[in-house]
Amino acid sequence: MDQLLQHLVNMLVLGGTYALLGIGLTLIFGIMNVVNFTHGILYTFGAYMMFIVVHQLGLNFFLALPVAIVAGWLLGALIEITLLRPLRGADIDTTMLVMIGAWIAMQSGALWIWGGVAKSIDNPFPDAPLVIGPVSVSWLRLFVLFAAALLIVLAYSLINLTKLGKAMRATFQDSDTAALMGVNVSLIYTSTFAIGSSLAAAAGALLGPVYVVFPQMGDLAAVKAFAIVILGGLGNITGAVIGGFILALAEELGAGYVSSGYRDAMGFLIIIMVLIFKPTGLFARAERVG
């Protein structure tokens, strides 16, 4: 029982960042219909930005987080404008392969610049964990949970309360009609990709200090993000948040009660199961046939 409680707490911390990753990808996948293989590298990039700001520039930990988010936003916008905008109208396989090319190039770039040795990021929190009854959680992880929750709320508000969010939702429904109604679809696509990328960078920046930072850290993150998107249903933000927590729970329980070697297999198994048994995702609305 105590062990289970501990797993649940871990799940909350992990699930928050997974939700961030998932929201970012579900926006891009849902609105732009692009299978974004650079999502993982943006996650890696966020973590390295954190490392650079804290260790190479020697600035404050709490300043590094917004820097990483803004840098992710800029890199995302750059990728969209240079690689995806010229391919508008190309089939999904082509854009996917271009994203794979970009991912290989950028990951190798990270390896070249920062080397393959894993780096850890110092944090200003006390080493001793917070202990409540049988459960212990480090202060850093608590911070990650709260920061992730804050960012999720921000993303929600952006999409549901702002004019930009309204235009994004309109584009998701029907990009042609949205364009006819005066929505600048190009701008929406760039914004979507930039926002999605900044959320991935935020997830990396938050988890980087918890674990270690290395160039391939984003590969698994990307697959997990896909699992979350599939679980939650394409373009479904709430679904992505719930999907993030479900994946985290599955991983915690899988690692705790099956074998830690198969922790990372959970995401893949979830993908396979959901797509075989309920291809529209767990939280998809029933759609009209035809």
Added chain:
Amino acid sequence: MAETVLSIEHVAVHFGGLVAISDMNFHVNKGEIVSLIGPNGAGKTTAFNVMTGFLTPAKGAVNYCGADLKGKKPHEIADLGLIRTFQRTSVFPNDTVYDNVLIGLHRQGELKGKLGLAEAILGLPRARASEKAQRARAAELVRWIGLEARANDLAGSLSYGEQRLVGVALALAAQPKMLLLDEPVSGMNASETHTFVQLIRNIRDRGVTILLVEHDMPMVMSVSDRIVVLNYGRIIAEGPPDEIRKNPAVIEAYLGQGAKDVVKEVAVHA
């Protein structure tokens, strides 16, 4: 009493809360040319989708040559010789006209017995003979449909009217006993339409029963043995062209709009 090939019994289709077809009943006899007409959104294409297994009806049954089609997949229904064409995507655009028909000959290519695949890959005599027969048949069909000159052009590069012909040729390649044509003459000019009517009669004379959905009223009136009129998902009239022409319910629901179409068409081709 003529032999019934296809009968639709109490078929109903719903999309969510929307009723696309409510209680549809009609039949087609062997060797007949029957037209299914009705204003846009009357449920004609939906009816085709039900008959060919692309949609499962909420209620009712489709019987073809004495067999209930319930639960059969589209390719299984095609295997029974009930073949359809499509309104919009009637060809394989990146293949030549000749190759389109070859793909349509798929059913003829299926060798009986379990060794078909190995025979095809090793090029054994039976597979070779079958391949040769398919190629000859494809060439014959392309000639018959009148597209010989365009046999080596990509189907996607053809005019819309020619694409409809390719669609019919590859449906014929699938050896239909009954053919469902979904708006076959839309996009054809008057002379193409005239030739096409001849073609439909020729196909019928080869023993193929025909059901067609069409908007071109003069064409429907001239080609059909019998007409079934659909409006708001139910059948409002049924009978030979002369009767339908005079039926007040049909004039009310449909011919007004049809007449407008005719006027438009005349204007376009003037």
Added chain:
Amino acid sequence: MKQIVTLLCLAFFASVPMWLTDPYLLNALITTGIFIIGAMSLNLLLGFTGQLSLGHIAFFGIGAYVSALTSLGFDVPIYGDFHIVHVPWPPIAGFLLAIVISGFCGYLVGRLSFSVRGAYFVIVTISFAEVVRLVALNWVELTQGPLALTNIPSITIGLPGLGYLVLKTKFHNYYLVLAVAAISYFLISRLVHSHYGRAMRGLMENETLAVAVGIDVTKTLTLAAVISAGIAGAAGSLYAHYIRIIDPDVFAFISTVTMVIMVVSGGKGSLAGPVVGGVIFGLLPVFLRPIMPPEAQWITYGVVLIVILFVMPRGIVPSLAAKLGLARAGGTRRASVAVSERTAEEHA
């Protein structure tokens, strides 16, 4: 004409070990050849049915492990005192089993995942490959996990009346790989030119119409998946017996990407495409290695992939064929399709 070119190419490849003695280059050619076989099998799915399998390396890796384990033997505890013990068999049996078992896995994946298409199919296949990799990594009793299976024997061929030939040298292995590649090429070529291949092409271009003329989607796609997986398994087996050591890294996602790059750059849906793309991308590292560090090589890889997709989206072989006027009206293909779509909309 086309057959003569094919035979001339085959003769050229067969002559290579006669005049090329540099072992490093010969080694690069052998591993490239193995990957070209994998790329050809991927092309059967991607180019002829339109299904992008990004887990293709799973079939390659399964072939490698099956072949290695068959020829090495194993003793695996299943439950309590119950063990499954397998005594070593000749490597050629491993090669055949690799094809069968990989093909069977192709059947399973095909049956389960062809209900989803497009991006979802891609993601299912990636997941399948990753699950298999994690099993290879964690089922240490069977696979040795990260410690790798070592001392895998070379393939031996029994020659009637002449005893046995152990294919140990690079010279031998080159011809072995060439022979398997040629057979695979021939097989795929016959398949795609049969009515099975036409059914695949029909499904790729217009699934609804294909179904309406009686083509069975599941059967056709599953057939393609089985043959594709079987050939990939054969390639994996060759790899295991040539390199003679395998670890879970054979399942690396990047290897699938390498095959995809070979197919897409050469031209998907073209029989020669994976060979041309494979020779270029397989040998690219040989030329890049002296002039740049490995990271830069990979960056080049990624950039070249992007550039090819921007400049020659249909791949080298179809683009060249269109330029030389060999293919039927290839250049106008895109435009004409667009026109017909527009007309369709006008009439709708």
